[in-house]
Amino acid sequence: xxxxxxxxxxxxxxxxxxxxxxxxRLKFVTVAAIVGMCVTAIACVGYTLYTQSEMxxxxxxxxxxxxxxxxxxxxxxxxxxxxxxxxKNLHRLLFxxxxxxxxxxxxxxxxxxxxxxxxxxxxxxxxxxxxxxRMYQANASQDVKVDSVKIDISRYPYRVATFATLTxxxxxxxxxxxxxxxxxxxxxxxxxxxxxxxxxxxxEVISNELxxxxxx
Numbered sequence: 001x002x003x004x005x006x007x008x009x010x011x012x013x014x015x016x017x018x019x020x021x022x023x024x025r026l027k028f029v030t031v032a033a034i035v036g037m038c039v040t041a042i043a044c045v046g047y048t049l050y051t052q053s054e055m056x057x058x059x060x061x062x063x064x065x066x067x068x069x070x071x072x073x074x075x076x077x078x079x080x081x082x083x084x085x086x087x088k089n090l091h092r093l094l095f096x097x098x099x100x101x102x103x104x105x106x107x108x109x110x111x112x113x114x115x116x117x118x119x120x121x122x123x124x125x126x127x128x129x130x131x132x133x134r135m136y137q138a139n140a141s142q143d144v145k146v147d148s149v150k151i152d153i154s155r156y157p158y159r160v161a162t163f164a165t166l167t168x169x170x171x172x173x174x175x176x177x178x179x180x181x182x183x184x185x186x187x188x189x190x191x192x193x194x195x196x197x198x199x200x201x202x203x204e205v206i207s208n209e210l211x212x213x214x215x216x
Contacts, residue, residue, distance in 0.1 A: 087149050094119065138171070140169060140170045157201060161180065176211050183202055
């Protein structure tokens with residue numbers, strides 16, 4: 001093979017090598033670009049799903065013309081607090097008795113403002129049994145202490161069971177009772193008379209048992 005042929009073969013080999021190298025680089029760049037696009041697409045989808053999940057956990061609340069955000073967990077805690085307060089408030093108003101008839105009447109009226117007829121029926125039943133009359137005549141009083149409130153917000157209306165202790169104080173003795181009540185609560189508009197925005201329904205006393213008595 002003469003010198004020219006050798007050079008031509010050498011040039012062909014060099015050209016082939018260059019083409020192969022360029023092809024390999026192009027293939028690498030193409031594969032890298034495809035992988036990069038796949039990773040970017042997966043990241044975008046993942047971020048979108050995460051953002052959507054986080055948004056679903058938030059609730060937008062309108063407060064005095066301002067839009068506020070709150071998580072569902074925080075709203076659940078707030079709802080439980082409101083229900084517990086409303087239950088304690090009702091029991092304080094309905095079961096606290098003093099020798100002053102006007103105070104008792106005012107408390108009962110306030111209790112009726114946050115409840116349906118079931119509370120009125122209970123009050124009327126006590127009235128017909130002369131409970132309040134006997135308390136006034138004996139110059140007696142009654143205090144209530146709510147020990148715990150069991151709340152179920154997994155269904156609507158919300159279900160509530162309240163456990164309390166009643167203490168009746170007379171001139172000669174003190175009597176304690178274990179009180180258990182239950183009711184349901186529904187959402188209503190917040191107003192001056194019902195600041196928690198919850199109305200009590202289907203109120204009933206499950207038990208009111210004597211647990212102790214002592215002389216004064």
